[in-house]
């Protein structure tokens with residue numbers, strides 16, 4: 001039975017060691033659009049330890065309400081604890097839809113919450129919107145990215161979805177209304193959990209630069225031909241202060257590690273400039289660069305699909321273009337007297 005009283009779009013934010021994950025602001029941006037279309041309130045929930053400074057970071061992105069669940073019990077991320085806290089809140093307040101980031105933590109908690117509530121979960125969405133009929137629809141790639149599935153959960157309340165990071169640019173809402181802020185003590189059942197945290201391991205940036213943060217990214221495709229040819233790309237990347245990623249083609253060939261794969265089964269990036277070298281532009285690759293501001297493509301095939309999405313395209317052999325680019329970018333040699 002659909003509970004017609006369920007209302008409110010909830011965004012479950014992510015916080016680590018006092019820092020707000022940028023994906024929270026992306027979710028708030030899309031959440032604001034959904035809430036406005038449905039004329040419902042937008043609520044952001046952050047679970048953690050000391051969260052006093054959080055509302056200041058969230059306020060510009062348009063929430064009507066900020067729920068800060070803070071306590072010793074939620075100091076560390078333990079998915080059983082987080083999902084229990086959320087389940088109690090949801091049972092009590094009955095939101096219409098809940099949006100999670102499709103991160104390791106977000107996916108874990110969303111799946112547990114869906115199971116606890118007995119509702120479905122549209123996982124790994126690339127878009128969330130309200131259709132002409134006023135329904136909340138969730139869009140995600142299916143069948144290896146060859147189809148975009150449009151999912152609608154008419155009988156589920158709340159409707160749960162995870163959204164991939166970097167699918168939307170975070171946008172300040174420009175609203176003048178101040179959100180209400182509510183502090184909540186986590187309520188955890190007495191039963192002992194099956195897991196306890198022994199230590200935390202910090203993720204280190206890859207040698208070739210941090211793909212997630214880089215303003216300029218060079219994407220290398222199978223057109224590079226061999227791992228030896230990566231040398232000229234590395235040189236160009238140094239001159240452009242760019243991080244290097246690549247297509248699944250180069251990862252499968254063993255020329256780049258999987259951590260540097262861009263696309264459906266790799267990373268989603270959002271640089272100011274993405275330079276695609278010898279990449280055909282398969283749909284599975286393009287999912288990973290959808291929010292890149294400018295795409296520059298170099299490919300010797302004028303029919304390559306990458307040119308359909310490129311801001312600037314160069315139809316040429318990359319091995320003749322890259323040295324010319326590098327020459328332009330190299331600092332002038334010091335004058336000798």
Ligand SMILES: Cc1cc2nc3c(=O)[nH]c(=O)nc-3n(C[C@H](O)[C@H](O)[C@H](O)COP(=O)(O)OP(=O)(O)OC[C@H]3O[C@@H](n4cnc5c(N)ncnc54)[C@H](O)[C@@H]3O)c2cc1C
Pocket residue numbers: 143144145220221222223224246247248249250261262263264265266267277278279280281282283284285298299300301304316317318319
């Ligand atoms: C379930 C599934 C998931 C997938 N996930 C991903 C993913 O996450 N990321 C991803 O990238 N792919 C993914 N793929 C694979 C994807 O479909 C493509 O096969 C892959 O992206 C192709 O890589 P590519 O563009 O490097 O190679 P190709 O398609 O072989 O293209 C090479 C390009 O290089 C050009 N070229 C060759 N030599 C030169 C030269 N000297 N100068 C300039 N241009 C040159 C050619 O004209 C060609 O366009 C997935 C596929 C499936 C089925």
